[in-house]
Amino acid sequence: MRLHILGICGTFMAGIALIAKQKNFDITGSDAHIYPPMSTLLASHNIPIFEGYDVKNLYPHPDLIIMGNSMTRGNPCVEYVLNQNIPYMSGPQWLAAHVLRNYHVLAVSGTHGKTTVSSLLSWILAAAGLNPGFLIGGLAKNFDHSACLGKGDFFVIEADEYDTAFFDKRSKFIHYHPKTLILNNLEFDHADIFPNLDAIKMQFSYLLRTVPSQGLIICPQRDRNIQQVLSQGYWTPIEYTGNEKNKEVIWHTALLKADASQFEIYYKNSKQGEVHWSLIGEHNAANAISAVAAAHHVGIHPQKAIAALNQFQGIKRRLEIYKKINGITLYDDFAHHPTAIAATLSGLRKKIGKKRLLVILECGTHTMRSNRHQKTLGPSLQEADKLWLLWPKQNRNNNILQNISVPLSLCDSVDEIVQEVIKVTQTSDHIVIMSNRGFDNIHKKLAQALAA
Known part of the structure; x- marks a missing residue:
C-alpha cells in the first residue's frame, strides 16, 4: 500500500513516515522546504521526498494521502486530492487506526x-x-x-x-x-x-x-x-x-x-x-x-x-551545549514561552553562579509576538545579564518591550546580533540562544565569530 505524506518534513510527520516504513508501507512525501535534519533522516530510510507541492508527484495516485497539520485549502495538492476524491486522513488519525x-x-x-x-x-x-x-x-x-x-x-x-x-x-x-x-x-x-x-x-x-x-x-x-x-x-x-x-x-x-x-x-x-x-x-x-x-x-x-x-544523556536543543570556545560556553535551547525561558535560565543561573549569562532570543511564535506575554516575558528573563532580541522593526511590540528590565539590544538581523555579541563577550561567559526555529543558523555563525 502506497502512502503519500503532505508536509513530511515536520518532526511529527517525519516520525509517522518512519513508523509507516517499519510497517512495510510504501512511503513518499512532499514538503515546501526540504532541509536537514529531517531530509537526511528520511533519505537514510530510503523515503523519497519532493520539494514543493506539484500535483505530478501524486501520479500514479497513492492509495492514501496523509495530510500534515500545515496543509491548508488552496494548496495545489490539497485541492487535487479533494477534486480527485483520493482517500485522505490526518497524521493522528492514521496513527490511531494503524x-x-x-x-x-x-x-x-x-x-x-x-x-x-x-x-x-x-x-x-x-x-x-x-x-x-x-x-x-x-x-x-x-x-x-x-x-x-x-x-x-x-x-x-x-x-x-x-x-x-x-x-x-x-x-x-x-x-x-x-x-x-x-x-x-x-x-x-x-x-x-x-x-x-x-x-x-x-x-x-x-x-x-x-x-x-x-x-x-x-x-x-x-x-x-x-x-x-x-x-x-x-x-x-x-x-x-x-x-x-x-x-x-x-x-x-x-x-x-x-x-x-x-x-x-x-x-x-x-x-x-x-x-x-x-x-x-x-x-x-x-x-x-x-x-x-x-x-x-x-x-x-x-x-x-x-x-x-542516571544514564540519560539529554535531548537535542534542550539547553544543549553547542560548543565551548575560548572559555565561553554556547548553548542551544528550544524555549519559546516565558515559563520555559524562566525555568531554563533559573536552572542555569544556579549552576553557574555569578558568571555572566548572556541571552539571545528570537520571538519566533505568533504567541510570543502578541500581547499575550507582555507581563511575563520581562520577568522570565531576569536572570540574564544582557539580552539580544531578534525582532525586525516592523513587527515590534512596545507593550512587551517596556516590561524587559535587563540590558537589551533590539536587532533586525542575525548578523547584527553576532557583531554585537562578539564585542562584549568575556572568558567564562555563558551564552544561551533561545528559539524554536532555525534562527538563520546563528549558532554556527556566532561560534565561528567567537573562534576567529
Missing part, C-alpha cells in the same frame, strides 16, 4: 516538557527491556531516531494540543486514546488557534474523557489550571506529583543541589533513590518524576527507572 490501537498508549501532554518527559519515559522503558514504540517531537541522545514502532506492548507518544488538520480542529491528542496519561502542566499558548486559556482547557477536558477507568492520570497537585480541568469531570484514578511531602502527593522530589542536577525521588513518602544527571532545573526534576510514575504504572520498579534516569 498503530496505537495495538498498544498500551502512554501519552505525555501539557504546555511544557512534553518532549523531555516522552524521551525520559521511552528511555526508561527501553532500559527495562520493554522495547517500546515511541513518537517524540525531538531527538533524545540515548536514541538515534525520534520515532520507532517497537516490538513490545507499549507506545509512548508526545501528545500535542495543537489542532489536527484543516478539516479536524480538535487537538491531536484526542485521537490517541491513552491508558496512561501525563498532564505535565497547563497554561496559555498557541494564540494562532486558541482565543483564550478556556479553549485549551476544553480540549484537555475532552482528552480526560478518553482515558479508561482502569487507566491512570499523572499530574502535579499544585497546577491550578489542571485542577480546573479535572473539576469538569474525570473517570480515572489520579496520582499526584510534587516537590514536597503531603498526604495527597504520591510522588515527590527533594533537591540535593540547588540547580536540581541531583535530587531524591519518593513514592508514598518512601525514598526510592537518587538522580544524578547532566540536566538542570527544578522543571526537569518534575519531568523526571512524571516519567517514573508512568513507568511504574506499566510495572517498572522506581529504583529501576531511577537507574535509567
Whole structure:
C-alpha cells in the first residue's frame, strides 16, 4: 500500500513516515522546504521526498494521502486530492487506526516538557527491556531516531494540543486514546488557534474523557489550571506529583543541589533513590518524576527507572551545549514561552553562579509576538545579564518591550546580533540562544565569530 505524506518534513510527520516504513508501507512525501535534519533522516530510510507541492508527484495516485497539520485549502495538492476524491486522513488519525490501537498508549501532554518527559519515559522503558514504540517531537541522545514502532506492548507518544488538520480542529491528542496519561502542566499558548486559556482547557477536558477507568492520570497537585480541568469531570484514578511531602502527593522530589542536577525521588513518602544527571532545573526534576510514575504504572520498579534516569544523556536543543570556545560556553535551547525561558535560565543561573549569562532570543511564535506575554516575558528573563532580541522593526511590540528590565539590544538581523555579541563577550561567559526555529543558523555563525 502506497502512502503519500503532505508536509513530511515536520518532526511529527517525519516520525509517522518512519513508523509507516517499519510497517512495510510504501512511503513518499512532499514538503515546501526540504532541509536537514529531517531530509537526511528520511533519505537514510530510503523515503523519497519532493520539494514543493506539484500535483505530478501524486501520479500514479497513492492509495492514501496523509495530510500534515500545515496543509491548508488552496494548496495545489490539497485541492487535487479533494477534486480527485483520493482517500485522505490526518497524521493522528492514521496513527490511531494503524498503530496505537495495538498498544498500551502512554501519552505525555501539557504546555511544557512534553518532549523531555516522552524521551525520559521511552528511555526508561527501553532500559527495562520493554522495547517500546515511541513518537517524540525531538531527538533524545540515548536514541538515534525520534520515532520507532517497537516490538513490545507499549507506545509512548508526545501528545500535542495543537489542532489536527484543516478539516479536524480538535487537538491531536484526542485521537490517541491513552491508558496512561501525563498532564505535565497547563497554561496559555498557541494564540494562532486558541482565543483564550478556556479553549485549551476544553480540549484537555475532552482528552480526560478518553482515558479508561482502569487507566491512570499523572499530574502535579499544585497546577491550578489542571485542577480546573479535572473539576469538569474525570473517570480515572489520579496520582499526584510534587516537590514536597503531603498526604495527597504520591510522588515527590527533594533537591540535593540547588540547580536540581541531583535530587531524591519518593513514592508514598518512601525514598526510592537518587538522580544524578547532566540536566538542570527544578522543571526537569518534575519531568523526571512524571516519567517514573508512568513507568511504574506499566510495572517498572522506581529504583529501576531511577537507574535509567542516571544514564540519560539529554535531548537535542534542550539547553544543549553547542560548543565551548575560548572559555565561553554556547548553548542551544528550544524555549519559546516565558515559563520555559524562566525555568531554563533559573536552572542555569544556579549552576553557574555569578558568571555572566548572556541571552539571545528570537520571538519566533505568533504567541510570543502578541500581547499575550507582555507581563511575563520581562520577568522570565531576569536572570540574564544582557539580552539580544531578534525582532525586525516592523513587527515590534512596545507593550512587551517596556516590561524587559535587563540590558537589551533590539536587532533586525542575525548578523547584527553576532557583531554585537562578539564585542562584549568575556572568558567564562555563558551564552544561551533561545528559539524554536532555525534562527538563520546563528549558532554556527556566532561560534565561528567567537573562534576567529
